[in-house]
Amino acid sequence: MENNKINVALIGSGNIGTDLMIKALRSEKINPVWMVGIDADSDGLQKAKNAGLKTTHSGVDGLLPHIEADNIQIAFDATTAYVHSKNNEKLQKMGVKVIDLTPAAIGPFCIPPVNLEQLVNTNEANVNMVTCGGQATIPIVAAISKIQSVEYGEIVATIASKSAGPGTRKNIDEFTRTTARAIEKIGGAKKGKAIIVMNPAEPPLMMRDTVHCLTAEEPDQQAITASILDMIDEVKKYVPGYTLKNGPVFDGNRVSVFLEVAGLGDYLPKYAGNLDIMTAAALRTGEMIAEQLANTNSNTGDQ
Amino acid sequence: MNLNGKKIILHDMCLRDGMHAKRHQISLKEMVSLATALDEAGVPLIEITHGDGLGGASVNYGFPAHTDEEYLSTVIPLMKQAKISALLLPGIGTVDHLRMAHELGVSTIRVAAQCTEADVTEQHISLSRELGLDTVGFLMMAHMLEPEALLKQAKLMESYGANCIYCTDSAGYMLQDDVYNRIKALRDGLKPETQIGFHGHHNLALGVANSLSAVDAGAERIDGSAAGLGAGAGNTPLEIFNAVCIRMGVETGVDIFKLMAAAEEIVVPMMEQPIRVDRDSLVLGYAGVYSSFLLHAKRAAKKYGVRSEDILMELGRMKTVGGQEDMIEDVAINLRNSQG
Numbered sequence A: 001m002e003n004n005k006i007n008v009a010l011i012g013s014g015n016i017g018t019d020l021m022i023k024a025l026r027s028e029k030i031n032p033v034w035m036v037g038i039d040a041d042s043d044g045l046q047k048a049k050n051a052g053l054k055t056t057h058s059g060v061d062g063l064l065p066h067i068e069a070d071n072i073q074i075a076f077d078a079t080t081a082y083v084h085s086k087n088n089e090k091l092q093k094m095g096v097k098v099i100d101l102t103p104a105a106i107g108p109f110c111i112p113p114v115n116l117e118q119l120v121n122t123n124e125a126n127v128n129m130v131t132c133g134g135q136a137t138i139p140i141v142a143a144i145s146k147i148q149s150v151e152y153g154e155i156v157a158t159i160a161s162k163s164a165g166p167g168t169r170k171n172i173d174e175f176t177r178t179t180a181r182a183i184e185k186i187g188g189a190k191k192g193k194a195i196i197v198m199n200p201a202e203p204p205l206m207m208r209d210t211v212h213c214l215t216a217e218e219p220d221q222q223a224i225t226a227s228i229l230d231m232i233d234e235v236k237k238y239v240p241g242y243t244l245k246n247g248p249v250f251d252g253n254r255v256s257v258f259l260e261v262a263g264l265g266d267y268l269p270k271y272a273g274n275l276d277i278m279t280a281a282a283l284r285t286g287e288m289i290a291e292q293l294a295n296t297n298s299n300t301g302d303q
Numbered sequence B: 001m002n003l004n005g006k007k008i009i010l011h012d013m014c015l016r017d018g019m020h021a022k023r024h025q026i027s028l029k030e031m032v033s034l035a036t037a038l039d040e041a042g043v044p045l046i047e048i049t050h051g052d053g054l055g056g057a058s059v060n061y062g063f064p065a066h067t068d069e070e071y072l073s074t075v076i077p078l079m080k081q082a083k084i085s086a087l088l089l090p091g092i093g094t095v096d097h098l099r100m101a102h103e104l105g106v107s108t109i110r111v112a113a114q115c116t117e118a119d120v121t122e123q124h125i126s127l128s129r130e131l132g133l134d135t136v137g138f139l140m141m142a143h144m145l146e147p148e149a150l151l152k153q154a155k156l157m158e159s160y161g162a163n164c165i166y167c168t169d170s171a172g173y174m175l176q177d178d179v180y181n182r183i184k185a186l187r188d189g190l191k192p193e194t195q196i197g198f199h200g201h202h203n204l205a206l207g208v209a210n211s212l213s214a215v216d217a218g219a220e221r222i223d224g225s226a227a228g229l230g231a232g233a234g235n236t237p238l239e240i241f242n243a244v245c246i247r248m249g250v251e252t253g254v255d256i257f258k259l260m261a262a263a264e265e266i267v268v269p270m271m272e273q274p275i276r277v278d279r280d281s282l283v284l285g286y287a288g289v290y291s292s293f294l295l296h297a298k299r300a301a302k303k304y305g306v307r308s309e310d311i312l313m314e315l316g317r318m319k320t321v322g323g324q325e326d327m328i329e330d331v332a333i334n335l336r337n338s339q340g
Helices: A015-024 A044-052 A081-093 A112-121 A132-145 A166-172 A172-185 A221-234 A273-299 B016-020 B030-042 B068-078 B095-103 B122-130 B147-160 B175-191 B208-217 B238-249 B256-270 B279-287 B293-304 B307-315 B326-338
Strands: A007-013 A030-036 A054-055 A074-079 A099-100 A126-128 A151-159 A187-200 A207-215 A242-251 A252-263 B008-011 B043-045 B082-090 B108-114 B134-140 B165-170 B195-199 B219-222
Touching: A007 A015, A007 A273, A007 B165, A015 A044, A015 A074, A030 A044, A044 A054, A054 B068, A074 A081, A074 A273, A081 A099, A099 A273, A112 A132, A112 A221, A112 A273, A126 A207, A132 A151, A132 A172, A132 A187, A132 A207, A132 A221, A132 A252, A132 A273, A151 A172, A151 B068, A151 B326, A166 A172, A166 B122, A166 B147, A172 A187, A172 B122, A172 B307, A207 A273, A207 B326, A221 A242, A242 B134, A252 A273, A252 B030, A252 B326, A273 B008, B008 B238, B016 B293, B030 B043, B030 B068, B030 B256, B030 B293, B068 B082, B068 B095, B082 B134, B095 B108, B095 B122, B108 B122, B122 B147, B147 B165, B147 B175, B147 B208, B165 B175, B165 B219, B175 B195, B175 B208, B195 B208, B208 B219, B208 B238, B219 B238, B238 B256, B279 B293, B293 B307, B293 B326
Parallel strands: A007 A030, A007 A074, A030 A054, A074 A099, A099 A126, A151 A187, B008 B043, B008 B219, B043 B082, B082 B108, B108 B134, B134 B165, B165 B195, B195 B219
Antiparallel strands: A151 A207, A207 A252, A242 A252
């Protein structure tokens, strides 16, 4: 169904953008046409060129003149929060749907197994993919709050130092703030807290994520366990290396879940599950939006 | 070792690192009584926050008896000469916490990072400097880097605006030469106006000796805590270090007997357990494990029927770093499961 694929642009040629490109090249729903960077020598741009994508190192301004001709309908932005707000304005003016992989969070948060369907139905112009730690943990918070009221949700994301790019490091507060907010808004916890730790061990450790929730009433162990296991299966559909290591542990009103996220090893090695969970979630989001666009296009005869 | 005539700043940790040993349950009354006694003794700098720094209140690290705001706003107005510092670990606390501490009158912000990850501190160090605060870069688990590599990380913090850089022996693992060589590399490699500090843990009973090595190599700030109240086997016992300094002709400005009284009459009665080198804290120092893991490991060992020293050794083998307290329960469960 090659001709039904929706053309997309990838903005940001760092770790996330490059990993996303490799995944997008395998997609049956979207077709990556452009890769946008700011450094002509970046490894990501080089890889994109080799893969047959059109590239520019002039940022989003290098892409804008080609959007119409190349029929770009979706853009993934993996730059930084500050750059994203400018990119978003320019892209939206041209009618491009934007999937935001920075912590800018201009549009609504998107955690695919929790609220992607709803966001696609409301036809959002911009959706935000929260953070890697958020993608890895908020499904679990949501799985618990689906059963009963969560007073407090806390997550600890530990990533290998080698998998944390300069953007993440420079803006570490945005990680904790954005994740905490999404734990509340999408996870359904009354209060959210996020912690990120970088570990320099060699060989690098797999991404680890721990979720601690405090429920309002004594937790219904059976129902919560079942809900968590279901949710893990949902996440596994797009991140096969998403694994329950231990738990759920019940201790009074505390529910703790210990997770590990192994990546597919597309751009960075498998330990960088933080990269994969972000790009896989964004890809899934892009594909759902693309499917809807394809339906709309065929309904209106706009082919 | 001739340290005669050197002048150093003693920085007390009881009300921050000591929070670990007290499960973050220090009362406002205890805070006030100890802080005023330390102030009276002439201790120039006292650190106050949750054990894991501003914003550390959490399931993972423990919820404190009072908020950072409550502790700081209660103690700061009572100080006659002592200044109050606050610790901040990026990834746990944010610049919002930093601004709050500044508004409450904190004089010093210490921005702490795993020693290999100094580039996560740029936002916080530069803001602290912009606000005109005494700004310290605090390189934790410094045993994990060789002196030259440590210097490289220190230079990043210096470039963001830190006016003082700490070599922090979070695991109480370093031997005297380890300390001397790291402090010397920092002293030789950083700007002459940048101060160097050392933060020790007493897990191998080397807190005092290591701090002396640090001063010998050029450190001007030394952390310790009265009666050693701190994580693991505690910090360098400050009243002992002060007495040794005075014997050696090092100027601290701290009254030897008043500090002893604070340690003996206020800190010791506060302790929930003796702060000493027991088997578990010795394992921390021996295996290079983050000192704050101690009480969490003891609790997990009890809950899951495994040995706390086995948990700690495994955490060392996994090369865990500060902040990974969540792995303690995970490891305890694995150990229990492997026992069948």
